[in-house]
Amino acid sequence: MARRTVRSRSEPRWPLAAEPLPGLFPAGIHDALRLLSVLAIAAAVAAACSVLNRRPAPFCDSDDPYAAYDSCEPCPENGRCVDGEVRCVEGFKRRGRVCVEDGLLTHTANKISELLQLRICDEHARALCGQPGKILLQQHDISSMADELLSKDAARLSDDGIKVVKDRVLQSAHGFLETTSTYDKVQAFKCPELAAELRRPLSCQARQWISSNIVFVITFCVLSAALLRILWSIYQRWALSKRAEQIYEQVCEILEDNAINAKVGNSECEPWVVTSWLRDHLLSTRERRNTLLWKKVEELLLEDSRIDQYPKVVKGEAKVVLEWQASGSLSGKFKKMQGAAGKARRSSVGAIKLAEEICGSSSISGSSRDKKEQCSSTGKEATNPLM
Structure with a gap:
């Protein structure tokens, strides 16, 4: 009689699935990171190979209006495409697959x-x-x-x-x-x-501005001309007064020196001086034409109490003469006040001529040679300049 195999109760009725081999899955975090790194490198290599093996689509010819864009790439702006190649127009440069301007x-x-x-x-x-x-x-x-x-x-x-x-x-x-x-x-x-x-x-x-503002321009010109005329008149009066004062000071010096020289012993020079002689010696030719200048000088002379003005017959002609009446000599003080360095000196020739003219109208007695010698000495002694 065949023996019946008796199964043990401890043995399962159906066989269990096969268990995984030890070491197939990562046992820790370090093994997991190592596995992810390997997978990333493999993916990158695969992507690079795919890109390198892929050939870019050619450019569509610029002269082909029926080009299918699925088989070629449109020609970029500012470029000319022939046989799939692009050439940028003048003034543009190619950068990749586009044409950019170069400036x-x-x-x-x-x-x-x-x-x-x-x-x-x-x-x-x-x-x-x-x-x-x-x-x-x-x-x-x-x-x-x-x-x-x-x-x-x-x-x-x-x-x-x-x-x-x-x-x-x-x-x-x-x-x-x-x-x-x-x-x-x-x-x-x-x-x-x-x-x-x-x-x-x-x-x-x-x-155009003048034509559109003609009234204003005319008014401005008239007022400006009137103002300039007034200013010029004021300046002329000031200059005339200034010049008259200078001539007046010169006349005072000449009259004072002449009065002092006339008191010198054995001098035959008269203490007076003809007004017209002073005017002709002190004024220039241009200044003689300005009658107001000498009138202003005469006004200053009339106001001076040291100077006497009276008519006199000289060489048979009626003249107006000037004479210094002040006692003593003030020439030293006057020259100190004016400053010897600041005043112009008259030439010796002019002084001698003026002295000769003054002395020529003196007394008739005496020889002409003596008179010339006396007048020459008088001219040398004169210290005041003629302008």
């Missing part, structure tokens, strides 16, 4: 825009001043001016660059100019009134 176009456009605006405003300013010039400009006039200015400063630009610059210049001009309409409803452009007025020449501005 030449902007500089040229700004310069041409400024020159164009100045020319348009100068035309307007000439018209405001009554000279030949246009105020209203149409689109083709502005375009012609821009072409003319670009032809003078387009040596470094290609045709594409010139086109870009012109578009920017026209856009800037339209933003600066005022838009209006002509009598036939045509759109026109003109320089702003304020900018045109500032561009007028100074002569034109002055002329």
Whole structure:
């Protein structure tokens, strides 16, 4: 009889799943970090290989309007694409897959825009001043001016660059100019009134200002002329008075010295001096024509109590003479007050001539030789200068 195998109660009825091998999963935090690092490096390597192996799509030709953008990339702005390659126009540089400006176009456009605006405003300013010039400009006039200015400063630009610059210049001009309409409803452009007025020449501005303020200008000129005349009259009176005082002081010195010399022993010179002689000696030719000057001197002489003025017959002619009446000599004090260094000295020849003229009218007695010797000595003793 076959034996029946008796199973132990401790053994399971169904076999359990196989347990994982020891060391398959990380046992700690350090092993987990190590595993994540390995996975990240593997992902980065896979992504780099995918990018390097992928070839960028070519650029669509600029002349092909039916290019499908799923098979090629559109040509960037300011670029020319041929056979999948891009070439930037003049004034632009390629950076990656786009064309960026290098500054030449902007500089040229700004310069041409400024020159164009100045020319348009100068035309307007000439018209405001009554000279030949246009105020209203149409689109083709502005375009012609821009072409003319670009032809003078387009040596470094290609045709594409010139086109870009012109578009920017026209856009800037339209933003600066005022838009209006002509009598036939045509759109026109003109320089702003304020900018045109500032561009007028100074002569034109002055002329227009005077014409618009003619009443004020005439009134100002009349008042200015009257004021200048009054000031000039005051100055002339002051100068006349100043000069008369100088001549008066010289006359006093001459009369005082002559009176002292006349009292010297054996002197035949008279103590008086003819007024006309003093006038002719002290005044210049131009000053003699001014009768007010000598009249002012005579007024000062009449007010001086030290000087006596009376008529006298000299050589058969009636003359008016002056004589110093003060006793003693004040010449030393007077010269001290005036300062010897500050006064001009008369020449010895003039002193001798004046002495001869004064002494010539003295007494008739005596030889002419003695008179000349006496007058010469008198002239040498005279210390006061003749101006």
